[in-house]
Amino acid sequence: MAIDMMKKVPVREQAPEVRARNFEEVCLGYNKEEAEAEASRCLNCKNPFCVQGCPVSINIPGFIQKVKESDVAGAYEVISESSALPAVCGRVCPQEKQCEAKCVRGIKGEAVSIGKLERYVADTAKEMGIKPAAPAVKNGKKVAVIGAGPAGLTCAGDLARLGYDVTIFEALHKAGGVLVYGIPEFRLPKERVVAKEIENVKTLGVKIETDVVIGRSVTIDELMEKEGFSAVFIGSGAGLPKFMHIPGEQALGVFSANEYLTRSNLMGAFDEESRTPIMRAKKAVIVGGGNVAMDAARTALRLGAETHVVYRRSEEELPARVEEVHHAKEEGIIFDLLTNPVRITQDENGWVNGIDCIRMELGEPDASGRRRPVEVPGSEFHIECDCVIMSLGTSPNPLIAHTTPNLEINKHGGIIVTEGTEMTTKEGVFAGGDAVTGAATVILAMGAGKAAAKGIDEYLSR
Numbered sequence: 119m120a121i122d123m124m125k126k127v128p129v130r131e132q133a134p135e136v137r138a139r140n141f142e143e144v145c146l147g148y149n150k151e152e153a154e155a156e157a158s159r160c161l162n163c164k165n166p167f168c169v170q171g172c173p174v175s176i177n178i179p180g181f182i183q184k185v186k187e188s189d190v191a192g193a194y195e196v197i198s199e200s201s202a203l204p205a206v207c208g209r210v211c212p213q214e215k216q217c218e219a220k221c222v223r224g225i226k227g228e229a230v231s232i233g234k235l236e237r238y239v240a241d242t243a244k245e246m247g248i249k250p251a252a253p254a255v256k257n258g259k260k261v262a263v264i265g266a267g268p269a270g271l272t273c274a275g276d277l278a279r280l281g282y283d284v285t286i287f288e289a290l291h292k293a294g295g296v297l298v299y300g301i302p303e304f305r306l307p308k309e310r311v312v313a314k315e316i317e318n319v320k321t322l323g324v325k326i327e328t329d330v331v332i333g334r335s336v337t338i339d340e341l342m343e344k345e346g347f348s349a350v351f352i353g354s355g356a357g358l359p360k361f362m363h364i365p366g367e368q369a370l371g372v373f374s375a376n377e378y379l380t381r382s383n384l385m386g387a388f389d390e391e392s393r394t395p396i397m398r399a400k401k402a403v404i405v406g407g408g409n410v411a412m413d414a415a416r417t418a419l420r421l422g423a424e425t426h427v428v429y430r431r432s433e434e435e436l437p438a439r440v441e442e443v444h445h446a447k448e449e450g451i452i453f454d455l456l457t458n459p460v461r462i463t464q465d466e467n468g469w470v471n472g473i474d475c476i477r478m479e480l481g482e483p484d485a486s487g488r489r490r491p492v493e494v495p496g497s498e499f500h501i502e503c504d505c506v507i508m509s510l511g512t513s514p515n516p517l518i519a520h521t522t523p524n525l526e527i528n529k530h531g532g533i534i535v536t537e538g539t540e541m542t543t544k545e546g547v548f549a550g551g552d553a554v555t556g557a558a559t560v561i562l563a564m565g566a567g568k569a570a571a572k573g574i575d576e577y578l579s580r
Contacts, residue, residue, distance in 0.1 A: 124227030127156040129234050134448035138419055141303045141388050144445060145209070148231075150188075153238040157185040160230050163222055168232060171220035173565030174207075174272070176200040178217060178232055185235055194243035197236060198250050202275035203268065203315045203564065205244065206297060208237025209306050211561040212439050244314055249321050250275075256323075257281035259578055262347040264332045264518070267295020268560045269353030269551030271319050272567030273574075278322035280575055285347075287330040292384065295355050296552075296560065299384040300376070302413050304420070308383070333521035338547060349546045349574045352533060353567055356512040356552035362405070366462030367508075371397065371470035375406070375414040375509035382417050399423040399505035403473050405459055406509030407431065410557075412442040414507045415451050425451045426501060430458040430478050430491040456480075458491065460498065462506055472502045512557045522547070532556055539573035540566065548574055 121127055130146040131137075137144050148156065160182040168178045177196050184193035197204045213219075213233035221229035261277050263270045266288035274284045292298050297312045306312060320326065332338065332354070341347045359374035361367055378396070381387040387396035402418040404411050407429035419425045427446070429436060432455055436443055447453070456478045463472045477497035480489035514531045526534045526543040533542055533549040540548045550566030552558055 167220035205240035265353040266293035269563040269567035276571035333517040352549040369464040411509035540570035
């Protein structure tokens, strides 16, 4: 196929007017011809800055060269040396801020579509029945991993490749963490993608026990002292939602994005035949501007609501991926920017009937470097709605810290670790991902899991 070397090969997607009414995957990905054409745009740099931008240090030019050569098995082998979840990363990683942001091709044109190529390799390898190889020899040492999300799965996979006997303990009834409860089906299919990636991790010899709440079912001390685990990795995520604490926030019809998305994604409430209830609002307001806010807004839209996103800064400061904002706009979601809620109103039965907001303007930069939003006096206005979804971030659940002596946390509830080794203040216990940093991206959690696996191996090899 003829291509413009300065522009990405377009990726096929469902039409906005069609996908806004279903939960099927929006992006359809590359076929063989498209992938090889896009791969041909890679300059195969001797000093690949793209690798420096990848939190798990995938050999990006190496796998893309294999795609050029039609060697999908070889490309998958290259990726698997660094990543346990390529089909996931190819779909949800913010490549535009990481590997693609460093791509030399992007200096005078458009960066190579590294994420879409990674997805192509992972999906095609799955269709070909290619699986990662399990280690030939075990070293006899047991490691426990708490949480079957991106950090835990990555840490477990890396340790299993090194010969460790790894068991993941997951609090929910399904493995996957945020991959199954947080990210909607239309962005990340659960059975076709997430479940297959988890099976690949299990192929390495990793065992997964679900419905185990560390701190209730068993403590970390018991795992180490009674169950014989030589080290423990905490990758329990950050599932405790934050709220604004404004008047009316306890009204019926107010949800955290965490609950709303968990009902839909993990429990399948988007399916009308599901036994899990979910509010099918007429008009929903989502408060927040991150990826989770986009996920909640696009879910509410698909469940039949006129959907508004209320965010206190401008579009330039939206923390969500550009692609997610673009898709949301295409689907008809309304953005009320430079707007901040001040109270939620309710009817005589306690149900939400609207949200009072105030206009904002941007002032001087705050500690984050972004311009601070300042209220515009006298600019209050009202948005009628029957559902409000708060998407203001999450923090780590304190249960593990409260039930583990000598495990220190910071003022935000994150577990304190030594950078580089990822060991906590408790000997033999390591941590990474959202449990340390608070809510962040899938790929950053994976990077932390990878670093922790290296730290655990060095610790147990002393």
